[in-house]
Amino acid sequence: MPITTAYEAKIERISILDEKGNFDEKLGKGLIPDADLVKLYEAMVSCRQLDQVAFRLQRSGRMGTYPQNMGQEATSLGAAYALNKNDWLVTCYRENCGLFWRGVPMESILLHWMGDERGNAMPRPHHATPIAVPIGTQMLHATGLAWAAKYRGQKQIACTFFGDGASSEGDFHEACNFASNLKIPVVFVCQNNFWAISTPSKINSAAPTFAQRGLSYGMPCLQCDGNDLFATVHTMQKSVEYTRSTGLPCFVEMVTYRLGDHTTADDASRYRDKDEVEAWRGRDPILRLRKHMVARKLWDDAREAALAERVEHENMEAVARAEGIVAPDRSDFFNAMYAEIPQDLVVQRDTMQTHSLGQDPSQLPLEAQERAAQLASEAAAAHANH
Ligand SMILES: Cc1ncc(C[n+]2csc(CCOP(=O)(O)OP(=O)(O)O)c2C)c(N)n1
């Protein structure tokens, strides 16, 4: 028998506004109305400014660890713009821009990274799930949410974001397999920012693209320039349209770069090459769009200065709101768990409030109790010998 081709694939890469300012009129013209383009640009600038504020809050001890989104603003924003407001947006931790576009309050995100989990309880109307820090869990949640919508006959889809590193997790493959076998409407979006903390993406996957991860699950796959807002909007509109009309999942790789450290607990200069970072600074999604808007007379220096002043003011107000939220009572930890708290937990709760385990000897760790007993018997023996 002659050898035939069992399968052949081609993955399109979408780029509309490149880093040199070249604009593909055919794909880009009319894609985003001018008024929306200005609003989207302002959203990216605001998100970037908040990132810088959060960094300073962390460095001055007013926030816990924080993952900067810097450089990746156009990815989730393009998705949030293309999705319907009641489609599920199921993110990890570098999608602030999309979440803010959805209407998630800035103080919620700040509160979460300040260590107050109430900030991660996304208000229901936003159809966004809590920021997922455990790598890979959220793709399964997205699949479950979209499955539930399908079961109920709702025309709602889910879009989930995850990193290049997360695409090597078992959960990711289970989510893709489940979604494609059971025909569940999920748009899987991999943000390839070339690094998973200090692990470069080339040793995370040997394949030439992350987009092709979707091929093995029979999904249509696209790759786009994730630093080009026009490309992320176009790619997401196409993907969302496909998934909504067929009820089937699809896969998008957005090629981007994190310009900051992995988180405030990291120092990327220890493992990333300076030249690499500099090259990506030149591909910054915000600078690129600003130049384009200036060329089209939609933007100028005066508007930029007014915007900078406005976002600084708005973001500082968000910080004040987050810091003004009264910390939860420590007893809530116990009180919120049971209708009637078991007696042993009542003891734990009340002991915790003393700030000192020493005030309740029965709560001392075993070793300390043994040591105390030993000291007491040594003292008694010394006394008897005396
Ligand atoms: C289950 C799990 N394993 C390990 C970690 C530690 N961790 C936090 S972020 C990260 C790398 C994630 O890389 P990637 O998916 O590429 O996302 P990026 O941070 O680059 O946006 C790791 C390993 C974690 N949070 N959860």
Ligand SMILES: [Mg+2]
């Ligand atoms: Mg990554």
